[in-house]
Every structure is written in structure tokens, then in C-alpha cells.
Amino acid sequence: MPDAPRVQIAGLTRRFGGRAVVDDVSLSIAPGQVTCLLGPSGCGKSTTLRMIAGVDRPDAGEIRLDGRLVCDAARSVPPEDRGVGLMFQDFALFPHMSVADNVAFGLSGSRAEKRARAQALLGRVSLDRHIDAYPHELSGGEQQRVALARAIAPRPRVMLMDEPFSGLDDRLRDEIRDQTLEVLKEEGTAVLLVTHEPQEAMRMADEIALMREGRIVQTGAPYNIYNNPVDREAAGFFSDINVISGEVNGALTQTPFGQFLAPGVPDGTRVDIVIRPQHLRIDFDRAGRGPNPTPQDGTPARAVVERARFIGRESLVEFRLEAGPCLTATVPSVFLPKPGTPMWLAIRRDRCFVFPQAKES
Numbered sequence: 001m002p003d004a005p006r007v008q009i010a011g012l013t014r015r016f017g018g019r020a021v022v023d024d025v026s027l028s029i030a031p032g033q034v035t036c037l038l039g040p041s042g043c044g045k046s047t048t049l050r051m052i053a054g055v056d057r058p059d060a061g062e063i064r065l066d067g068r069l070v071c072d073a074a075r076s077v078p079p080e081d082r083g084v085g086l087m088f089q090d091f092a093l094f095p096h097m098s099v100a101d102n103v104a105f106g107l108s109g110s111r112a113e114k115r116a117r118a119q120a121l122l123g124r125v126s127l128d129r130h131i132d133a134y135p136h137e138l139s140g141g142e143q144q145r146v147a148l149a150r151a152i153a154p155r156p157r158v159m160l161m162d163e164p165f166s167g168l169d170d171r172l173r174d175e176i177r178d179q180t181l182e183v184l185k186e187e188g189t190a191v192l193l194v195t196h197e198p199q200e201a202m203r204m205a206d207e208i209a210l211m212r213e214g215r216i217v218q219t220g221a222p223y224n225i226y227n228n229p230v231d232r233e234a235a236g237f238f239s240d241i242n243v244i245s246g247e248v249n250g251a252l253t254q255t256p257f258g259q260f261l262a263p264g265v266p267d268g269t270r271v272d273i274v275i276r277p278q279h280l281r282i283d284f285d286r287a288g289r290g291p292n293p294t295p296q297d298g299t300p301a302r303a304v305v306e307r308a309r310f311i312g313r314e315s316l317v318e319f320r321l322e323a324g325p326c327l328t329a330t331v332p333s334v335f336l337p338k339p340g341t342p343m344w345l346a347i348r349r350d351r352c353f354v355f356p357q358a359k360e361s
């Protein structure tokens, strides 16, 4: 039988000035599971986390931690009695305490036991040689790792993290993220991590809860959310997207790339066909002819290069279709055709999404 969830929230709602900034949010997190609450700035992520931590109170809903009801309409257990670890971007170490004492701060036991635990955790984040240093003797990234060791030291069964890695440069961030994840997994901690960065969520999460305007719009493993986005906005949150619009007629939509199925969509509905830049296929023009249509790639369409740039690992090539919109393709490595070069584009049928357009309100 799977372990009982460490975090269970149901119907969590918080209003400010009549506006629900967190609106009927439910989720659960198993021991050892990392869930990332991912969404754009202002969508209600931090407010959700603050309610679970107990520093803000919901207008409706329930919070259970480790099976214990800590908050509903009638009661709210104070933050210090909820047994959760907290890690925020603007962590603060105690400046007058050594690294060892900072990490051991929330621990009980003999001095030797506390030091041994601090030493073990500092070893996990490669800082054991700084155990007797003071915070001002450490770099920002090292201080952040001490803060992390301190948050983990009391073995919280639940860890709440709000953008804990922002403010670090890229390489250090990757290293600290990976170390953090390893330690939390080892300890079997249930983690709720708030981030607005899709790449961070993809890297860290077992499960992503995608949040928008106070609501969770989709929950799933990173590859599920990336490969089966619930709507155009969810697709566009993870990468640039190309959108080709059309109108449904007899469950089909005509596009420059041939017909697309739109099963169950009523005639006359406008739909968006969404495709990520890496799923466009590029072929050379052979005296005005392109590749033959295939079931996987449909009908190719003729396009002309507008602009091409090399951006590191890949090249970004912008095309204008003879019949219609501009599309962007990414190509691994260096591929820089001249503007005006005719080429053929095809889109991988199994990699595109067809979404009815949102009705204008």
C-alpha cells in the first residue's frame, strides 16, 4: 500500500479585497515526493505556501500535515507546531553563530550529537571544512547551502520552499539544486517547492502543479505536462510555441500543412494548432519541390527564411510560409541559412496539439 500523503490540502481559498488569489486549490504530496507549484508571478503560489506554513490563514479549505488536521474553518495550529521545514530565498543565518551552531540551532540532544548531525549534513552539501566558520566568512552560495542544511537538520517530514535557489548564478544553482534534491530524497521528506521557472520545476519535480490565476489548471509528472498540455497557455509556459489557426469543418481543419483532425469540435469553431519549435522538420528545396507527404509529417509547406541566429546549443530559424504565418524552428548545432532561402517545413503530427480558441469574454 502506498504511504499516506504527508501533505493534503483540499479546497484551499484565500481572498484579498474580494478577489480569490487562491481559489479552491487541492493537492497531496507523498513522503519523498517533490511537488513543484509552478506558475507566473502573482498567480497565488506563495500565498498557498504561506497558508500551509501557517503564517496566513485560508478563508476556506483544509490542510492536513502527516494526517493531522492543522487548519480548517474552526482551528489553525501555529506555524511552530506544524513540524514543517521552511526555506525561502531571503533566508537569514544567525551572524553571531558558527556554521555548526546555525545548522544545529533547531536540534535537541547532547552537544556532541548535534555537532555530529551538523557535520553529516554539511558534508552532504560539501561544506564540512567550514563547520567552524562564521556566516560572513562564506560566499552567498555557501551561506545558502548552510541555510539548507539548517532547514533539513531537524528532519522535517514536510519541507516548504519558496524560490529557494533564485539569486544564485546558473552553475551554482544547478549544483545546489541537485544536492538539495539528493538530501531531501534520502530523508524521505515531502517537498512543496514554489517556482515561476519551468526549467527548475522540470529538473526538480516528481509532480508539477501548474497554477494560473489562483487555480491549479493541470497536475502531472513533468513529461506529462510538457507532452500533454491542457491548453495553449500551458503549452506556451514551457517553451516558445508556434500557433497555426484554422476553422473546423466536419471535424477537420485546413492548414498549409494539410488537414488536421479536430474530433468532437463543432463546425465553425476556431482552433489553434500548437507546435514547439523543435518539432518542425526542415527540408531543402529541390527546384521548387519538397519532400513527399507522409502520415507522420503530413503535407510539407513551402517557406522562406526570414532570419537565423545561433543561440548556443541550437540555432533559431524564423520562416515565413508562402501561405500564412511566420514560424520558428530550432535546429541542433549551427544552421544559418541566408534570409530569402526557400525551404520546406513539415510538422510532426504526433507532436502538435489542437485546442479550441478561448471565447472572447
Ligand SMILES: Nc1ncnc2c1ncn2[C@@H]1O[C@H](COP(=O)(O)OP(=O)(O)OP(=O)(O)O)[C@@H](O)[C@H]1O
Pocket (backbone or CB within 6 Å): 016, 021, 039, 040, 041, 042, 043, 044, 045, 046, 047, 048, 196
Ligand atoms: N497580504 C496581501 N494583501 C493583498 N493582496 C495580496 C496579499 N498577499 C498577496 N496578495 C496578492 O495575491 C496575489 C498572489 O500573490 P502571491 O505572492 O501568492 O503570488 P506568487 O504566485 O507567489 O507570485 P511571485 O512569483 O511573484 O511571488 C498577488 O496579486 C498579490 O498582490
